[in-house]
Amino acid sequence: MRVGFIGLGAMGSRMAGRLLAAHHDVVVFDRSRENARPLEQRGAQVAATSRELAADVEIVFSSVTNDAAVEQVMFEPDGVLAAAHAGATIVDMSTVSPRTSRRLHDAARSKGVAVLDAPVSGSTVQAEQGQLVIFVGGEEDVYQKCQPILAVLGGKTFYLGPSGAGATMKLCVNTLLGLGVQALAEAIALGLKAGLPRERFLQVLGETAVVSPSQKAKLENARKNEYPAAFALRLMFKDFGLIVETAMELSVPMPATAAAVQVAAAEHARQLAAHSDEDFSVVVRAMERLAGVA
Numbered sequence: 001m002r003v004g005f006i007g008l009g010a011m012g013s014r015m016a017g018r019l020l021a022a023h024h025d026v027v028v029f030d031r032s033r034e035n036a037r038p039l040e041q042r043g044a045q046v047a048a049t050s051r052e053l054a055a056d057v058e059i060v061f062s063s064v065t066n067d068a069a070v071e072q073v074m075f076e077p078d079g080v081l082a083a084a085h086a087g088a089t090i091v092d093m094s095t096v097s098p099r100t101s102r103r104l105h106d107a108a109r110s111k112g113v114a115v116l117d118a119p120v121s122g123s124t125v126q127a128e129q130g131q132l133v134i135f136v137g138g139e140e141d142v143y144q145k146c147q148p149i150l151a152v153l154g155g156k157t158f159y160l161g162p163s164g165a166g167a168t169m170k171l172c173v174n175t176l177l178g179l180g181v182q183a184l185a186e187a188i189a190l191g192l193k194a195g196l197p198r199e200r201f202l203q204v205l206g207e208t209a210v211v212s213p214s215q216k217a218k219l220e221n222a223r224k225n226e227y228p229a230a231f232a233l234r235l236m237f238k239d240f241g242l243i244v245e246t247a248m249e250l251s252v253p254m255p256a257t258a259a260a261v262q263v264a265a266a267e268h269a270r271q272l273a274a275h276s277d278e279d280f281s282v283v284v285r286a287m288e289r290l291a292g293v294a
Contacts (some may be wrong), residue, residue, distance in 0.1 A: 001017055001024050001060055001149065002024070002025040002027070002045070002056065002057045002058055002059065002151070003024050003026055003027070003057050003059045003060075003061060004026070004027045004028070004029070004053040004054060004056075004060045004061065005019065005027070005028050005029075005059040005060075005061045005062075005063075005267065006028075006029045006030070006050050006053060006060065006061065006062040006064065006073050006080070007030060007062055007063040007064040007069070007073070007094070008030035008032075008035040008036055008039065008064075009030075009035070009064075009065070009123065010026060010061070010124050010127075011063055011093075011120070011127050012030075012062075012064065012093075012096040012130045012214060013035065013039065014046065014124060014127035015061070015063060015093070015127055015132075015152060015153050016020060016028055016039055016061075017042065017126075017128070017290070018127075018152050018153055019061075019131050019148070019149075019153075019164070020039065020043060020044055021284060022152045023159065023225040024149070025045075025065075026039070026043075026044045026045070026260065027045045027046075027047050027053050027056065027057055028040075028043065028044045028047065029046070029048075029049065029050050029052075029053045029073075029091065029204060033046075039129050047182075049078040049079075049081065050073040050078060050079050050080050050130070051077075051078045051079055051082045051083040051272070052076070052083070053080070054079075054080040054081075054084040054088070055083040055085070057088070058087075058089070059088065059089045059090075059091060059146070059149065060080050060084065060086060060089070060090045060091070060251075061091045061092075061093060062080075062090070062091070062092045062093065062094060063075070063093040063094055063218070064094045064236075066089075066094070066233075066238055066261065067096045067097055067100045069094070070092065070096055070100055072098075072102055074090075074092075074104055074107075075104075075107070081107060081108060081111060083113065084108070084113045084242035085112075085113075086111065086113065087113075088113050088114070089113070089114045089115070089116070089146060090104070090108055090113060090114070090115045090116070091115075091116045091118050091146060092104060092115065092116070092117050092148075093118050093119055093120055093134075094116065094119065095119045095167070095170050095171075095174070095235075095238075095239055095242070096117075096119075096167060096192075096242070097167065097242050097245065097246065098117075098137075098165075098168045098171070098246060099249075100167075101115075101137060101163055101164045101166070101167040102163045102164045102169035103226065104117075104139075104184070105117070105138065105163035105164075106163075111274070112232060112251055113146075114138070114139060114140075114142040114294035115138055115163065116136050116137065116138035116142055116143060116146060116166070117136070117137045117138060117163060117164060117166040117167045118134050118135065118136045118137075118138075118150065118157075118166050119134075119135055119163070119166055119167060119169075119170035120132040120133065120134050120135070120153075120170075121133040121134075121135070121170070121173050121241030122197035123231055125157065125229065126155075127153075130152060130153055130154065130155065131154070131155040131156060132153055132154040132155065133155065133156045133157075133158070133174070134150055134153065134154040134157040134158070134166075135158055135160055135165075135166040135169040135173070136150070136157060136159050136165075136166045136169075137159065137161060137162060137163050137165030137166035137167060137169075137171050138161050138162065138163050138166050139162075140152040140159060141252070143159045143169055149217045153159070156237070163251075167267065168246070169245045171202075171239065171242055171246055174236070174239045175243050175254070175257060176262070177214070177236075177237070177279065178236055178240055178243075178257070178260055179256055179257060179260055180212060180214075180262040181215065181264060181280060181281050181283060181284070182217055182256075182283055182287075183218075183282075183285040184205075184211070184215050184218065184284065185207070185263075185281075185283045185284040185286070185288075186287055188201075188202070188205070188222060188284055188287065188288065189284075189287040189288050189291040189293060190291075191291070192288060192291070193291045193292070193293050194247055196244055198223075198233045199223070199253055202219050202223050205219060206219045211224075211244075218279075218284070221279060221282075221284070222285075225285065225287065227278040227279040227281055227282040227284075228278070228279060229277050229279045230279050230280070231280050232256075232277055232279065232280065233264065233268060233277075233278055233279065233280040233283070234268060234271065234277065234280055234286060235280070236264060236280035237264045237265065237268045239278075240257070240260065240264055241261075241263045243257060244258065244261060246256065249258060260283075261286065263283050263286055264280070266286065267282055267283055267286045270271040270286075286289070
């Protein structure tokens with residue numbers, strides 16, 4: 001199958017690589033030409049614009065940073081909707097607002113193009129191994145048609161309902177992700193302030209049932225006081241913004257999330273000033289500093 005992939009960052013490049021490895025004919029586009037080079041060397045064709053990519057493929061995958069990037073690659077004159085042909089399918093794997101997903105769906109439908117919102121749960125390791133969890137919104141028959149190619153990218157795929165449902169599910173999952181690490185950060189700050197020995201304390205925390213498998217990897221970051229970006233704080237902060245915005249639209253109170261947003265905002269400001277890009281689990285160090293134990 002001839003497919004396109006837009007957005008070749010840490011996740012997108014690995015997903016596009018999976019499609020190549022599965023012997024699909026892959027066309028790629030990224031705003032940074034350098035990001036496309038490794039895939040070009042593996043046999044992918046590189047398009048000059050997302051419009052050029054869309055003109056010649058059956059399925060357009062996209063994995064871009066935020067709503068503004070979806071707007072650019074989909075709706076602008078050089079975007080996908082300017083060239084996608086009737087009968088094509090767009091699978092947007094970006095983490096964006098459910099409102100953006102529905103807008104893309106409606107705009108594409110008027111051109112005879114199907115759209116699935118299909119954001120993913122997992123990091124670069126799962127993307128490389130094809131073990132992502134994929135949350136899908138859109139028409140169910142389109143989902144059924146796309147299941148075989150989605151299986152190349154994800155170990156599990158779940159159909160949630162109409163357009164925007166996949167995006168909504170991803171925001172719920174990332175609420176738990178962000179709050180879980182914030183809770184871990186507060187527990188660590190409390191234990192250290194109370195005088196528990198750092199190495200033993202973190203080791204014992206990791207042996208408890210209340211620390212999730214994903215949090216255990218973050219304990220290692222805390223132990224080393226090093227936070228390499230598996231999932232950057234700037235992206236968690238962006239997702240917190242989408243979560244709070246959606247909650248406001250629906251009048252859903254989220255007081256714990258509101259508190260976590262403030263810690264993420266302070267750390268995001270610090271990283272911007274320092275020109276750094278660390279993992280979202282760096283809130284552990286932020287809470288240690290606030291408690292006077294860092």
